[in-house]
Amino acid sequence: GQNIDQPTEMTATEGAIVQINCTYQTSGFNGLFWYQQHAGEAPTFLSYNVLDGLEEKGRFSSFLSRSKGYSYLLLKELQMKDSASYLCALNSGGYNKLIFGAGTRLAVHP
């Protein structure tokens, strides 16, 4: 089976940097997604890591270490609009399945 762990809640200050961790146990997967979800809205794609290492995309970066079963999402220059839930998801089952963590609710305050 697969198990994905993320912190339930985090808080951070506007303009700061925050790192959201995701650890997982799985027998195999194709890649790891990060999605952003504002309350009551649909998840939206942030990043996808297939290989180990850091993927940078503007203010957001995502890191994957397959050997350590670990990923993180790094958000820089935080803005109030970054207050949302961040979902870590494994892409598995021959690309047919997304297994989601429960999500981390990030609150950005002034």
Added chain:
Amino acid sequence: EAQVTQNPRYLITVTGKKLTVTCSQNMNHEYMSWYRQDPGLGLRQIYYSMNVEVTDKGDVPEGYKVSRKEKRNFPLILESPSPNQTSLYFCASKDPRDRGYNEQFFGPGTRLTVL
């Protein structure tokens, strides 16, 4: 505009009254999927479909049915809804050929309450 649409967006119903939540996508995607989202549990896959007339169970299929008669539509059917099916439901679609990311595009969600 490329999108996934769901209807209705909100629904309050009673136990045992059959209902259908529709999902439609205009991106010609072969793959479509249904998820439910509950507090503390995250998104869980209910059913998915690789193509027309091809459907498979996800992690939590009990109490649900789906059909895929056309590529663009993937309705979710609750034959006899129960209160434990009160949840936020998302439909999603993807085309594996898009950027190789296998990114799933999500609909706006349907908030279902079963009394």
